[in-house]
Amino acid sequence: MSFLFYILAAIAEIAGCFAFWAWWKLDKPIWWLVPGMVALATFGWLLAQVDTGHAGRAFAAYGGIYIVSAILWGWAVEGQMPDRWDMIGGAVCLLGAAIIFAGPRAAITGS
Template sequence: MPLYVLAAVLEIAGCFAVWSWWRGASIVWLIPAAIALAGFAYLLALAPPTHAGRSYAAYGGVYIAASVAWLALIERTRPDWADLAGAGLALAGAALILWAPRG
């Protein structure tokens, strides 16, 4: 799962840079955005499940939890109970997708 966490940080940072530019920040913000988003795509392609759809689905849960962490750590906004519960449910779903026994 560390691979997913790093991919999520890169995706959120890249999207945040585009979001900032769209709201008036310098166009220079698009350079780190492109680098971060390319890094995200590369890391997600390295994910271990043999099926891309399963890998992307599991990643989605980690992305949700990382987004809530971004809210708290970068945007300095305290997540509420629904943010935390939703992130917990998403992580439980990701764990089920990744580690469920399959025949």
């Protein structure tokens, strides 16, 4: 379930940031910021749903998902075809995210 939250969070974050980018760089109307802010709030809520005891670890693992999602967004929305370096970099980031998220953790006792 965490993976689904990560994917949805990435879409929401990229969409929200793109709304700001489009307003600032592409001369879109200022009302584009409203759905952008809603998307960014949704991103924060979705990321908080990830089942982990530490926010930093959730954010670190999310980073790999975000990077690959940003590459795919560029392809789907902006027509920027990923090259081999995008693909290699994305794969390395996903591997890092998997290690962070799924790595075995020692139990911490309160003694």
